[in-house]
Amino acid sequence: MDLLLDGFQTALTPENLLFAALGVLLGTAVGVLPGIGPAMTLALLLPVTYSVGADSAIIMFAGIYYGGMYGGSTTSILLNTPGESSSVITAIEGNKMAKAGRAAQALATAAIGSFVAGSIATVLLWIVTPQVADIVVTLGSPSYFALMVLALFAVTAVLGSSKLRGFIALFLGLAIGLVGTSTGQARLTFGEPLLADGIDIVVVAVALFAIGEALWVAAHLRRKPLEIIPVGQPWMSRADWGRSWKPWLRGTAYGFPFGALPAGGAELPTFLSYATEKKLSKHPEEFGKGAIEGVAGPEAANNASAAGTLVPLLALGLPTTATAAIMLVALQGYGFQTGPTLMDDHPDLVWGLLASLFVANALLLVLNLPMAPLWAKLLRIPRPYLYAGILFFASLGAYSVNFQAFDLAILLVLGVLGFFMRRFGIPVLPLIIGVILGPKLEDQLTTALKISEGDVSTLWSEPVAVVVYGVMALLLTAMAFAGLRKPSAGNVPTEEKEMVER
Amino acid sequence: MTAPTTPSTPLVDKAQYGLAAFLVLAGGYVLLDAAGLEDGFADQPVQPYTLPYVVGAALVVLGILLAVATARGDRPEAEEGEDIDLTQGTDVRTVGLLALVLVANIALIDVLGWAITGALLFAGSAVVLGSRSWVRDLAVGVALSVGSWYGFYVGLGIPIPAGILDGVL
Known part of the structure; x- marks a missing residue:
């Protein structure tokens, strides 16, 4: 508790409040731009935070995080296509509401619902994270190794529609993660000394999210502009409040646990929330035509799940969403060793972050509700300028890491990879997680085998590890059954899965 | 096309x-x-x-x-997005030209410096993507690149190499 108060003290100094406000505004402004989701927002703005002190940077980052998420949902309500899978549902009902002249109410229930869900979820974070971390620090390398394999497996196989493509992305990511001389010998460096330290994850993330996306959009740019719905000041009537508050709470209840699981993701809880609201609603006939419950519930679930993903991130160092992956990169960039010991080594930092999430969430509501009409104007930005700007800032971000033209070349190569991944429907998330976790996986394996002096059976010598492998076996069986019932070409035969399970 | x-x-x-x-x-x-x-x-x-x-x-x-x-007939689901229209074919020309602009940036940045290549990068991309008024594109590009150079140098304390403009900026 003292730690939390200390955290608030750090977050509430005038200087840091300013950084939080700046982060919220920047995050929303970038996040609301069409084609830019929360993960890309974070990747693009990451270099900006590197130069301010670590605690200010984290507070600013928390602001960018929530701002980017809020910006994303604004885009999906006012344009009818979602920026990412977790806002699909918001887009369905939200855009219908907007078309029916209720854009202000849709934005309001999304914003207030995000605030309610974010606040509750942040409090849950305060309670859950230290406890999980306490358990996790007692685990040995074998268990930690097993958890990492589970995270990789879950992100790859459980989320996403094509398992084969998920594994392709994962192993491409692991291959990129191999580059460098971390083992004392040069691996996959093509004899290039500039690759000795490996490929900077900021460069990988910016390339895949920003350059890949810009090239992909350039190839398929919509020639006729989308219809944008004008919006005034967001507000809600008494009846809207009455119909919204229960969905907010139920959405939060769905979102947080799903986010906190190593196989997190925001899609499932938003879908579940939508289905629940549809069932419980007194106005089921409005669903599909713009029911406010259908915006309130999923938006709350989305936000609560985003906060939930911070549990594995902070307690275990395991990212389960693209946004969380960038956040991990950020923490590493600020010089912190992420993993189970983070909470013990840097309690001030973690609690500063947890406190500033709360502050950022509140600032978001205060700053953004009045500014919604302004943000809506950003949707009208000419597309050539928008995507030229993305390329510009992506290049600037990658260049500012080391001032090497070589980094820009890597940016382009990986950007082209990102383009083809979009062309072939290969998900980006497993690749990013593979790049980040690959080297860590090798480290944990080394540590475990060092302690056991090379005895491989150590890997299943801890109860937690055994349970984790059991869960994976169950998931595999379930997937195999699903595959048998509905045989399709997209399923990976079993030998592939065994390889992953090792 | x-x-x-x-x-x-x-x-x-x-x-x-x-x-x-x-x-x-x-x-x-x-x-x-x-x-x-x-x-x-x-x-x-x-x-x-x-x-x-x-x-x-x-x-x-x-x-x-x-x-x-x-x-066996497996087909990818190409990614959709707010500004993406998948009903038309891939516009190879635009993508190729954009890649060229990026390559030019890589080749020139060490010599000319970010303040110049950044402006060219922005203006070039905007023109390739269909902007018609190249004078305005260039003006916006210069404002962005010089602004970001000073922003990083003064505001964030990150000294981006000035290249050919060393001493001018």
Whole structure:
């Protein structure tokens, strides 16, 4: 508790409040731009935070995080296509509401619902994270190794529609993660000394999210502009409040646990929330035509799940969403060793972050509700300028890491990879997680085998590890059954899965 | 502009064979690279080549599986987005020109510095993407690049090399 108060003290100094406000505004402004989701927002703005002190940077980052998420949902309500899978549902009902002249109410229930869900979820974070971390620090390398394999497996196989493509992305990511001389010998460096330290994850993330996306959009740019719905000041009537508050709470209840699981993701809880609201609603006939419950519930679930993903991130160092992956990169960039010991080594930092999430969430509501009409104007930005700007800032971000033209070349190569991944429907998330976790996986394996002096059976010598492998076996069986019932070409035969399970 | 890829395409997405071949090649290279590694030190229970062998082999297997799946009629779901219209074919010309602009930036940045190449990057991309008023594009580009140079230098304390404009900025 003292730690939390200390955290608030750090977050509430005038200087840091300013950084939080700046982060919220920047995050929303970038996040609301069409084609830019929360993960890309974070990747693009990451270099900006590197130069301010670590605690200010984290507070600013928390602001960018929530701002980017809020910006994303604004885009999906006012344009009818979602920026990412977790806002699909918001887009369905939200855009219908907007078309029916209720854009202000849709934005309001999304914003207030995000605030309610974010606040509750942040409090849950305060309670859950230290406890999980306490358990996790007692685990040995074998268990930690097993958890990492589970995270990789879950992100790859459980989320996403094509398992084969998920594994392709994962192993491409692991291959990129191999580059460098971390083992004392040069691996996959093509004899290039500039690759000795490996490929900077900021460069990988910016390339895949920003350059890949810009090239992909350039190839398929919509020639006729989308219809944008004008919006005034967001507000809600008494009846809207009455119909919204229960969905907010139920959405939060769905979102947080799903986010906190190593196989997190925001899609499932938003879908579940939508289905629940549809069932419980007194106005089921409005669903599909713009029911406010259908915006309130999923938006709350989305936000609560985003906060939930911070549990594995902070307690275990395991990212389960693209946004969380960038956040991990950020923490590493600020010089912190992420993993189970983070909470013990840097309690001030973690609690500063947890406190500033709360502050950022509140600032978001205060700053953004009045500014919604302004943000809506950003949707009208000419597309050539928008995507030229993305390329510009992506290049600037990658260049500012080391001032090497070589980094820009890597940016382009990986950007082209990102383009083809979009062309072939290969998900980006497993690749990013593979790049980040690959080297860590090798480290944990080394540590475990060092302690056991090379005895491989150590890997299943801890109860937690055994349970984790059991869960994976169950998931595999379930997937195999699903595959048998509905045989399709997209399923990976079993030998592939065994390889992953090792 | 290339041939439209939508309704008239055959059942098999032939381009996917290219991806499969890329995966096999990439995996093969990872394996080749791993074969060239020596045994690790005594305190390295995990050999430096262990993980590369696993990853390389997996990439090769995945490439083959993708080829098989493609032959059996598996088709990718290309990614959608707010500004994306998948009903038209891939606009190769725009993508190629954009890549050229990025390559030019890489080639020139060490000599000319970010303040100049950044402006060219922005203006070039905007023109390629369909902007008609190149004077305004250039003006916006210069404002952005010089602004970001000073922003990073003064505001964030990150000294981006000035290149040819060293002493002018």
